[in-house]
Amino acid sequence: MRKLFFLIAVLCYSQLQLQAQGYQLTVKFKQYTSGRMFLAHYMGKGTYLADSAMIDATGTAVLKGKEALPGGIYLVVFPGKQRYFEMLLDKNQTFSISVDSTDLIGKTVYKTSPENDLFLGYNRFLATLQPKTIAIQELLAKRTAQDTLQARPLQTALNKEIQDYRINFITKHPESLLTSIFKAMREPEVPTKPANEDSTFAYRYFRGHYWDEVNLNDGRLVRTPILEGKLSKYFNQVVPMEPDSAIVECDRLIAKARKDKEMFKYVLWWLTYNYETSPYMGMDAVFVHLVEKYYVPGEAYWLTSEQLNKLIGRAYAIAPNLIGQQAPPLEMQDSTAKPLSLYSTKAKYTVLVFWDPTCGHCKTEIPRLDSAFKASWQNKGVVMVGIKTDGTREEWLQFIKAHQLSGWVHAWDPQAQSNYRRLYDVYSTPVVYLLDEKKKILAKRLGVEQLNGFLERLEKEPEGTVKK
Missing domain, CATH: 2.60.40.1120 (Carboxypeptidase-like, regulatory domain)
Structure with missing residues (x-):
C-alpha cells in the first residue's frame, strides 16, 4: 500500500467538540x-x-x-x-x-461500533467482487476492440451490483455516516431528452442536479476524499471556465454550506485555493471576488491575522490587472531618459513585457518574443513595449543591442515612481500582457506560442474579440 505522508494543515482546521466525553x-x-x-x-x-x-x-x-x-x-x-x-x-x-x-x-x-460493522460489511461485499473486477481489467488490458466490447456489459453489471448495494443500504440505514457518503458519491442520472429540449439538455440537467444528493450541512463529509472530488469535477469540468459563471456558482454553493462551520470552512478554502492557482487565464478574478466578499469582511474566522493579511494582500495585488480591465497607467523613461507614457503609445495591440537582462528565463524568452514579433505580430499592428525591472542600465542596453531588439519601445523607471510591480503583479520575470487599442487587458502571463495563437484568434474574430 502507498506510504502516507502526514502534512500540517495549512489552514489550521480546529476540532469541534462533538461530545463532552472525548x-x-x-x-x-x-x-x-x-x-x-x-x-x-x-x-x-x-x-x-x-x-x-x-x-x-x-x-x-x-x-x-x-x-x-x-x-x-x-x-x-x-x-x-x-x-x-x-x-x-x-x-x-x-x-x-x-x-x-x-x-x-x-x-x-x-x-461496540455498529457504524464500523456496517462499513466492514460493505468492504467485505466489495472484496467478493474482486474476481469480476480482475476479469474486466484483464480484458481491457488486451486493448483490442473485441475485448473492450466484451468488457462493457460486464462493467455495467458490476457497477449496477455496487449501486444496488448502496441503494439498499441507504434505505435501511438513513442516518448512517456511510449513507451520507454513498449519497454524495452519486451523480445525476440524466433522463431521455424531451422533444421540446435542445442539445444542451443533458448538460443543463447534469449541472442543475449535481449537488442534489450531497448534504452540504453534514460536516463529516469534509473528512472524506469524496467532497474534494465532487468540488473538483464540478468547478473544473462542469462549470464553464469563465469568471462570471464561476463566481455565481461559488456564491451559490457557499450559501448552501453556511449552516455547518466545517463545511463552510472547507468549501470556501477549496474554492479560494482552486481559483488562486488556476492554470486558466482570467480565473484569478474569481479568487479576487472570494477574498473581497468573504475574507475582507472577516468571515474566515479560522485564519490568523498574518494569514488573512497575506491572502488579502495577494488579492489586492491581482485586482488592478484582471482580464477585461483597463491597464494601469505607466509613466516612465525611455533609454535616452525622455518621458514615456504607456497610454501615449498608440497601437492596435500592445504586448507589454516586464523583463530583466540578468534573468536566465528572460535571456531565452525575450529573443523568442522578438522573433515572433518580427515574423508576424508586427504585421498585425502589435507594438512591443519592454520594461526593465532589474539589472543595470548598461546591462539592459547591451542586451538590447546584442539581440537587436529594434522596433521595440524600451522603458524603465529609474526613480521607482510608477509602482509597476504592484499594479502589474510583477514578482518574477518575464511577465507578459496583451492590451487592445484602448489599453484594455486582453490576456496576460502567456508564453510565445500561446500569445501567438491568441493573436491569430483575435484577428479572425469580428471586432477583435475572442469567443469564450
Whole structure:
C-alpha cells in the first residue's frame, strides 16, 4: 500500500467538540508487540495526523482524548506507515478494534461500533467482487476492440451490483455516516431528452442536479476524499471556465454550506485555493471576488491575522490587472531618459513585457518574443513595449543591442515612481500582457506560442474579440 505522508494543515482546521466525553479507541494488533501506530483523517485528498500511541507488549494501543474528534473517515496506520485500514468515526467514539494484518478485511473485528460493522460489511461485499473486477481489467488490458466490447456489459453489471448495494443500504440505514457518503458519491442520472429540449439538455440537467444528493450541512463529509472530488469535477469540468459563471456558482454553493462551520470552512478554502492557482487565464478574478466578499469582511474566522493579511494582500495585488480591465497607467523613461507614457503609445495591440537582462528565463524568452514579433505580430499592428525591472542600465542596453531588439519601445523607471510591480503583479520575470487599442487587458502571463495563437484568434474574430 502507498506510504502516507502526514502534512500540517495549512489552514489550521480546529476540532469541534462533538461530545463532552472525548474519545477512547483501543486497538489490538495481532502481529505487533511494539512500535508507534497512528490515527489520521482525510481532508480532501490529503491525510492529516489526528493522534498516535505506542503499542505495548500485548499488542495493544490506546488512543485517548478529552475532546471528541470530528466525524469522518479515519485511517489506522501501522508502525512504519506502510500499511493502514480505514474506519468510520462518528458520535460513538469509545470502542475497540482487533486487527489481524494477514487479512485486514476478513479478520478485523469491532466491538461496540455498529457504524464500523456496517462499513466492514460493505468492504467485505466489495472484496467478493474482486474476481469480476480482475476479469474486466484483464480484458481491457488486451486493448483490442473485441475485448473492450466484451468488457462493457460486464462493467455495467458490476457497477449496477455496487449501486444496488448502496441503494439498499441507504434505505435501511438513513442516518448512517456511510449513507451520507454513498449519497454524495452519486451523480445525476440524466433522463431521455424531451422533444421540446435542445442539445444542451443533458448538460443543463447534469449541472442543475449535481449537488442534489450531497448534504452540504453534514460536516463529516469534509473528512472524506469524496467532497474534494465532487468540488473538483464540478468547478473544473462542469462549470464553464469563465469568471462570471464561476463566481455565481461559488456564491451559490457557499450559501448552501453556511449552516455547518466545517463545511463552510472547507468549501470556501477549496474554492479560494482552486481559483488562486488556476492554470486558466482570467480565473484569478474569481479568487479576487472570494477574498473581497468573504475574507475582507472577516468571515474566515479560522485564519490568523498574518494569514488573512497575506491572502488579502495577494488579492489586492491581482485586482488592478484582471482580464477585461483597463491597464494601469505607466509613466516612465525611455533609454535616452525622455518621458514615456504607456497610454501615449498608440497601437492596435500592445504586448507589454516586464523583463530583466540578468534573468536566465528572460535571456531565452525575450529573443523568442522578438522573433515572433518580427515574423508576424508586427504585421498585425502589435507594438512591443519592454520594461526593465532589474539589472543595470548598461546591462539592459547591451542586451538590447546584442539581440537587436529594434522596433521595440524600451522603458524603465529609474526613480521607482510608477509602482509597476504592484499594479502589474510583477514578482518574477518575464511577465507578459496583451492590451487592445484602448489599453484594455486582453490576456496576460502567456508564453510565445500561446500569445501567438491568441493573436491569430483575435484577428479572425469580428471586432477583435475572442469567443469564450
